[in-house]
Amino acid sequence: MYQCSLERMTDKITTFSQFGDAGHGGITRYTLSPEDVLARNEFIKRMEAIGAIIEIDDVANVYATLAGSDANAKRIVMGSHSDSVKNGGNYDGILGVLSAMEVLEAVAEQNIPHKHPLTAMIWTNEEGSLYPPAMMVSGVVCYDYLPQDVKGKFKLEDMLQSKSVLDKQTTFGQALDASGFKGEVAKRLSPDNYQCMFEIHIEQGPILEDAGKDIGVVDCVLGMFNYRLRFYGQTVHAGTFPMPKRRDALYAASQAICYLHDEIDKLGYADLVYTTGEIECHPNVHTCVPDEVDFCIDVRHESAEVLAKVLAVVKSCADKTWVGCDCQVDKMWNRDTVYWDESLVGFVKSAAEETGVSHQMVHSGAGHDAQFVAYMMPTTMIFVQSKDGLSHCELEYSSPEQCTAGATVLLNAVLKADAQ
Amino acid sequence: MYQCSLERMTDKITTFSQFGDAGHGGITRYTLSPEDVLARNEFIKRMEAIGAIIEIDDVANVYATLAGSDANAKRIVMGSHSDSVKNGGNYDGILGVLSAMEVLEAVAEQNIPHKHPLTAMIWTNEEGSLYPPAMMVSGVVCYDYLPQDVKGKFKLEDMLQSKSVLDKQTTFGQALDASGFKGEVAKRLSPDNYQCMFEIHIEQGPILEDAGKDIGVVDCVLGMFNYRLRFYGQTVHAGTFPMPKRRDALYAASQAICYLHDEIDKLGYADLVYTTGEIECHPNVHTCVPDEVDFCIDVRHESAEVLAKVLAVVKSCADKTWVGCDCQVDKMWNRDTVYWDESLVGFVKSAAEETGVSHQMVHSGAGHDAQFVAYMMPTTMIFVQSKDGLSHCELEYSSPEQCTAGATVLLNAVLKADAQ
Incomplete structure (x- = not known):
């Protein structure tokens, strides 16, 4: 040696x-x-x-x-x-x-x-x-x-x-x-x-x-996958637009991040990791309700079957409306173990x-x-x-x-x- | 005329x-x-x-x-x-x-x-x-x-x-x-x-x-006020760090945005407007759990008394720990009607x-x-x-x-x- x-x-x-x-x-x-x-x-x-x-x-x-x-x-x-x-x-x-x-x-x-x-x-x-x-x-x-x-x-x-x-x-x-x-x-x-x-x-x-x-x-x-979730609302002025008529894309994205944690954790895989590490907010101005917010989710596990179950949760976000905002779910990339x-x-x-x-x-x-x-x-x-x-x-x-x-x-x- | x-x-x-x-x-x-x-x-x-x-x-x-x-x-x-x-x-x-x-x-x-x-x-x-x-x-x-x-x-x-x-x-x-x-x-x-x-x-x-x-x-x-909520967690690698040990500042901020909507809406002021229009995420990289996320909240109403009640909700965020992250609430500015x-x-x-x-x-x-x-x-x-x-x-x-x-x-x- x-x-x-x-x-x-x-x-x-x-x-x-x-x-x-x-x-x-x-x-x-x-x-x-x-x-x-x-x-x-x-x-x-x-x-x-x-x-x-x-x-x-x-x-x-x-x-x-x-x-x-x-x-x-x-x-x-x-x-x-x-x-x-x-x-x-x-x-x-x-x-x-x-x-x-x-x-x-x-x-x-x-x-x-x-x-x-x-x-x-x-x-x-x-x-x-x-x-x-x-x-x-x-x-x-x-x-x-x-x-x-x-x-x-x-x-x-x-x-x-x-x-x-x-x-x-x-x-x-x-x-x-x-x-x-x-x-x-x-x-x-x-x-x-x-x-x-x-x-x-x-x-x-x-x-x-x-x-x-x-x-x-x-x-x-x-193995892993990375998807992007995009939320589409409407920019209106922070001081003048009544709350019930708003379509706030950042509120939508925040609800979705909490939803993803709740639903993925329910699957119960202790060795699964997932991360929402990056978020973009438009126009990102304190006096504007955001009209476009998107974030990515990165999910990793050895088993392809487990990844497929998590992916189903991620994709389900597109089937819902989030405080009036549409959601689009796009695949960025994935890899097998x-x-x-x-x-x-x-x-x-x-x-x-x-x-x-x-x-x-x-x-x-x-x-x-x-x-x-x-x-x-x-x-x-x-x-x-x-x-x-x-x-x-x-x-x-x-x-x-x-x-x-x-x-x-x-x-x-x-x-x-x-x-x- | x-x-x-x-x-x-x-x-x-x-x-x-x-x-x-x-x-x-x-x-x-x-x-x-x-x-x-x-x-x-x-x-x-x-x-x-x-x-x-x-x-x-x-x-x-x-x-x-x-x-x-x-x-x-x-x-x-x-x-x-x-x-x-x-x-x-x-x-x-x-x-x-x-x-x-x-x-x-x-x-x-x-x-x-x-x-x-x-x-x-x-x-x-x-x-x-x-x-x-x-x-x-x-x-x-x-x-x-x-x-x-x-x-x-x-x-x-x-x-x-x-x-x-x-x-x-x-x-x-x-x-x-x-x-x-x-x-x-x-x-x-x-x-x-x-x-x-x-x-x-x-x-x-x-x-x-x-x-x-x-x-x-x-x-x-x-009248209005603008406060900034800052969440402090820990950057770790998206693929390698077990979920229970994470302190994810973006998840914390997302929970807080939902909490603010829930609690402020409970106050029941129909003519109140509030907006979380701007968010910053660090390091904002898809492979990193975010360690610092902050967003601003802008709140407007004619009555100083109503604004004070909403401010109490905003400030209450600092009293909680959000998925392991500390929260700091800073006043940016305010104005009277x-x-x-x-x-x-x-x-x-x-x-x-x-x-x-x-x-x-x-x-x-x-x-x-x-x-x-x-x-x-x-x-x-x-x-x-x-x-x-x-x-x-x-x-x-x-x-x-x-x-x-x-x-x-x-x-x-x-x-x-x-x-x-």
């Missing part, structure tokens, strides 16, 4: 936390932003320092590869994304990059023998916080292998036109051109050159912490057992780049405990010891895959 | 509807925007054409004055604002300007004798849509006369620093400097030079239409009777520049019927006949004030 370095891992966490530091303990590091470019350059500098070869594909993914003893063997890749949400933390995404770097650094420092080339990778624009959608670039790279109904969302030409949510003008394509990170399409991750992929990520939930485990051996990514490669999951489990890291099996509720990669090659994930289960916020935290334990499990799991 | 001209009024409505035409039958004409400058220049051009003297004060209010027979008499002013909300209509505000112009044009054309100088006026930034707050400039001009608790909101130095809600950078002061409409402080409306003020406005409610009356003789502006000058109201009523215009007494639910002016000189308002009671939207409509009837009532009421 090989060990990763706590000191080196701590240094990487500290260093990368500076790139996009928003002054409150977390970062805002939109994809391909100047802050992201700093992180990418630091990755390249450190990987070149241990003799890795750097390659960049046409959608700005960066690959750092250490040669193995078999020149004909396919590469084993480890990686995650370097971008964050607005006011995110220092671990979501980047921990997978730092862990992959740590594995290569440990291999180089300890001269660990391996047959396959080992690659550490940065994925571009997983969050989709500046240029939607989320998991944009893994969607593009894995496009040919994705299920038909997922595919439609990730056409390269559409993705290049995705507009900045900030200035509503700059496209992802323009950001790509300006970044200096637009490489060659031939360099993309593909089953022709790569054997399998591992991704380390923070758990983003409280299950490992509640169970007192440092590491999660992940078996699947939960994606199970990780059994033998890779086994390698992670054995590595955790053999290195004495406390662990348990978990599902992933969040989506990750790895889930798209799973359609084209054997793939798996490792979770590191998240303090208080928090993520996508400045309070995100995993201890240096837990992060190093994750990297150690990854290193040994990768070596098992290498020896296969 | 004198009559205004349907043809001339129709032409003004059509012409001014072009300045800010947003392509759907209405306008977006933010204060001091290029579109607003077009409207102001047209006003000046037409008023100079009938021999009016143009003056501009330091906060861009424009005054066009026709001399009267008594060189020492104070002026009688009529006016309203030229700015609109985003995607507003062709009547809110500007109708009061066009009516004032029409009165001067009728006086000039028909050589109507009058003792006092008569002034048509454009008020700057009534809506506060680009540079909050609403009624900014009447607040500044009437500052010395306002009640102590209203005053605080309208300090000139603060108003000049009010930032554009669009670019979050440009201040009202910068917009003023750039507009070419920054005149002299000495030109401001003041009781030293002005006798009284009349403002015509669309009703913005359905009461006159339901009653089959063209004109409302307004007796007061309803403002009654118009009795003798001016009498002139309007007599003018409507004598000219045979169908009319009834009404309250104003909306705030208007006139209500601040009422603290410094006798003031009153005239309402013109609004189709379907709609305002602050592109569907705003009052017929040319109704608008002309409003101007005719104004003309004759002004002449009564002139003869006083």
